[in-house]
Amino acid sequence: MDERFDSWHDHMFQQVVAPMMITCDDPASFRGSIESIDLGAVHVSAVEASPCEAYRTSRMIRQSDPELFQIAFNLRGETAITQDRRCVLSQPSYLVLYHTSRPHQIRTGFSKETTYGVMVVFPATLLPLPLHKVERLTATPLSGREGIGALISGFLTRLVNGSDQYRMADRLRLGTVLTDLLTALLAHRLEADTVVPPASRQRILLLRIHAFMQQHLADPQLSPATIAAAHGISIRTLHRLFQTQDTTVAAWIRTQRLNRCRRDLSDPTLHDRPIHAIATRWGFTDVTNFSHAFSTAYGLNPRDYRRQLGQSARFLK
Known part of the structure; x- marks a missing residue:
């Protein structure tokens, strides 16, 4: 096998998340790169790779299982992810969840193209949601084009493009934000919003409000009343949210x-x-x-x- 593929295989097998076996139809022309950023308990990587296949077996799980969830977010190319008797073809802007504790298979590059995407890894215990319920969502497509999924996809894209700009304290805060967003997305799909902690719901609401305000900055009619109405909250609640930001709604818009x-x-x-x-x-x-x-x-x-x-x-x- 080509040295480039050997190095990639060893790195992915020994250091990334949990041991996986990786094969490639054309090792001689294989190319792969991975750039990682640690956000405390959450680990985010931008991964680019030639067509290959990775799988994690029951034997590997018995040998080592860190009990982690992973989310794959495709930006280019297609990836097939199989787990729990489900298989999803992840296309650009899809988010797909899978778990290290059960066998799974990942296949990339169906059109002989290089695949590029973002991988998020976090402990299963980090989610304030029942594990048996979250596992219903493995290997199912979660849209990154609308709602909370759009917030996550935009967040991840900006994060990996500017990873060198963040100090350690910034990264820990960003890890908390990302965890809150992932919790909200999964809870929404499970219709279990009531189990999301109030502090997380508040931070998620504030992120949605910030995104709405950014999209409507050019509108001279943008005001606390229109913002509150768009999010189904009272103007008083909106102002109370911004008190946690040490600013006012009007000052934030003006800035x-x-x-x-x-x-x-x-x-x-x-x-x-x-x-x-x-x-x-x-x-x-x-x-x-x-x-x-x-x-x-x-x-x-x-x-x-x-x-x-x-x-x-x-x-x-």
């Missing part, structure tokens, strides 16, 4: 809008776009108020900020 405006003012391809058009694009209806808020936040008014960036760019040339 995000200013960040978007600053980004546009920094973009050389938008240097001909009027400042008032940029402000309007991100929900500011009063240019004077926008200019004052921008100056307070960044120490320069929008025109001087853009001019200073332009001068710096010309100097660097």
Whole structure:
């Protein structure tokens, strides 16, 4: 076998999650890479590999079983995952759950293509859900395009693309967020939301609200009333949620809008776009108020900020 495949096989067999046997139809041309990030008890890896097959047998389980759940999130290519007499063909944006405690098989690259995705590994004891119920969801497709699944897929994509930006304290917090999101997704499928701890439900609701606000920043009608109505909560509840963030709803919206405006003012391809058009694009209806808020936040008014960036760019040339 090719050395590249030998190295991949040894690494996956000995170090990743739990021992698995891996085979490949064409070892000579095999390519594989794995980049990992530890989030405390949760482990996330971006995995790219040529077509191969991995399986975990009853004998392997008897020899070693860390009792972990895994979630595979495909970004490119197709992966077939078989467990508990179920088989799912995981296509891009699918999330698929499986468990180390029972035999399973994973096959990638049906069209001779390289498969790329994210693997999440976490202890079964980390979920505040009955194990026998969660096991009903192994080898079943969970959508990553809508609802809580969309939050998870977006979270994982951004996480692996910026893994070098997080300090250890950041990673531990991100691990808690990811656990809460996974709990919410599985509980939703099991219709068991009542077993999710209140603190987790609150954090998940706040994540959904943040995502909604980001999507509607350009709408000048975005307000506590519209946000609360979209999530079926009272305005008082919304304000109480934001008290845990040490900010207000209005301040959060203003900060995000200013960040978007600053980004546009920094973009050389938008240097001909009027400042008032940029402000309007991100929900500011009063240019004077926008200019004052921008100056307070960044120490320069929008025109001087853009001019200073332009001068710096010309100097660097």
